[in-house]
Amino acid sequence: GDSVTQMEGPVTLSEEAFLTINCTYTATGYPSLFWYVQYPGEGLQLLLKATKADDKGSNKGFEATYRKETTSFHLEKGSVQVSDSAVYFCALSGDSGGGADGLTFGKGTHLIIQP
Amino acid sequence: DAGVTQSPTHLIKTRGQQVTLRCSPKSGHDTVSWYQQALGQGPQFIFQYYEEEERQRGNFPDRFSGHQFPNYSSELNVNALLLGDSALYLCASSGGTIYNEQFFGPGTRLTVL
Numbered sequence: 276g277d278s279v280t281q282m283e284g285p286v287t288l289s290e291e292a293f294l295t296i297n298c299t300y301t302a303t304g305y306p307s308l309f310w311y312v313q314y315p316g317e318g319l320q321l322l323l324k325a326t327k328a329d330d331k332g333s334n335k336g337f338e339a340t341y342r343k344e345t346t347s348f349h350l351e352k353g354s355v356q357v358s359d360s361a362v363y364f365c366a367l368s369g370d371s372g373g374g375a376d377g378l379t380f381g382k383g384t385h386l387i388i389q390p
Numbered sequence: 391d392a393g394v395t396q397s398p399t400h401l402i403k404t405r406g407q408q409v410t411l412r413c414s415p416k417s418g419h420d421t422v423s424w425y426q427q428a429l430g431q432g433p434q435f436i437f438q439y440y441e442e443e444e445r446q447r448g449n450f451p452d453r454f455s456g457h458q459f460p461n462y463s464s465e466l467n468v469n470a471l472l473l474g475d476s477a478l479y480l481c482a483s484s485g486g487t488i489y490n491e492q493f494f495g496p497g498t499r500l501t502v503l
Binding site: 279311317319324326377378379380381382383 | 430495
């Protein structure tokens with residue numbers, strides 16, 4: 276079945292550091308890929324998405340590129356802020372689109388940004 | 391525009407009891423999915439409802455059942471509760487023009503004693 280593997284946390288960085296959170300997946304067909312963020316005490320929010328190979332999703336300074344050859348969707352940000360501290364989840368849906376299929380999530384990466 | 395809403399916020403039950411959780415989707419959405427998120431883990435897909443029918447199901451036992459109403463709201467029912475059912479239950483809705491995005495509610499925290 277489908278699966279998502281992301282780097283274990285917590286990941287602790289200083290403010291303005293460069294961020295990479297690795298995510299790899301196993302799926303049949305051509306899944307859509309997502310990054311969700313969960314801020315303390317809040318629900319899951321969609322951060323960005325990519326629906327086909329070589330697509331780049333971006334939002335709030337975060338980026339991720341859908342790499343089918345390496346089955347990866349790594350999350351990056353050039354300069355993190357304290358307000359980016361949260362838990363980040365990589366997820367995929369089947370190739371019929373995220374609205375039609377249940378999402379498969381990774382275990383989450385807790386990001387801590389220190390001032 | 392109200393987002394996805396869930397009720398109740400918190401719930402405490404004892405083993406063997408039954409529980410019903412409720413979800414109202416975002417305006418314009420017709421599909422509701424339910425997820426279980428154990429502490430420190432990623433959400434796991436339970437099932438999805440569309441046009442009042444279960445369209446897809448994850449790897450959960452039959453103790454977990456659901457329903458979707460004509461107004462697209464949904465219920466999740468769990469029978470014969472086990473300690474291991476303690477988790478955050480998330481509802482997500484999708485549909486409309488952006489079909490491949492799921493919008494999540496704040497969740498219901500279920501504690502089974």
